[in-house]
Amino acid sequence: MDELKILSWNVNGLRTRFKGGYLKQVFELNLDILCFQEVKSTEDQIPKKLKEIEGYHSYFCPSKILKGYAGVAIYSKNKPKTIEKSFSNSDYENEGRILKADYGDFILFNIYFPSGAGSKEKLERKFNFYKYFLDEMKNLSEIGKNVLICGDFNIAHNEIDLVNPARAAKNPGFLKEERAFLNKLINSGYTDTFRMFNGDPENYTWWPYGHNCREKNVGMRLDHFFVSESLKETVKSAYILSDIEGSDHCPIGVDMVL
């Protein structure tokens, strides 16, 4: 019976959140694993006192394509057996979007999904990313692996997960293809942990900067924590920490007993 507490947060700049004292707030929660997205730093740009937080091992997957863009990180009390920066069926290690940590008892994915806003090419790349992701998750669940997936999906799943669904349906974040992708993940045996415990609207994890959107709670639930069927009953709670500010996203998390 091991407790496992994991948090996921799109920090929108790890160094800026560190300087502002916001990172301290999540490290003080004394969790086992913290997953960050949009780190926006190469490893050499991260100061030592940020890289080496007492009690944690840290792992980074920065973008090698565009400096100051994307990037994911994992801070973990226990050392994973292996760390990978792509799916096993594809080659995404330069993108700064994936950290796959195999702890033996379970595999944790920390993912910054493409937003795909803008060009048609970016949308295509995004759907490709979905394909490789789903392929990997299906393979792992079929061989009975315990899988956790957290991160910024850049997708609101259902109408309950955003403010104006009719208007949003034309925009990346709530396209029918994106929503269908999450349905496919669920059909592959994965569960949205937040909805195991909370069926209410107005639970968001992202708000646009400006226009007092956050104060008015005009946002979307874009960050998710999925678990494989094999882990579903180990999830004791799933939460959104909307009081933790700084980024345009707020942290989410799960408490489990493995």
Add this chain to the structure above:
DNA sequence: CGTAGTACG
């Protein structure tokens, strides 16, 4: 508009 570096969400 913020983050980071001149694009991207």
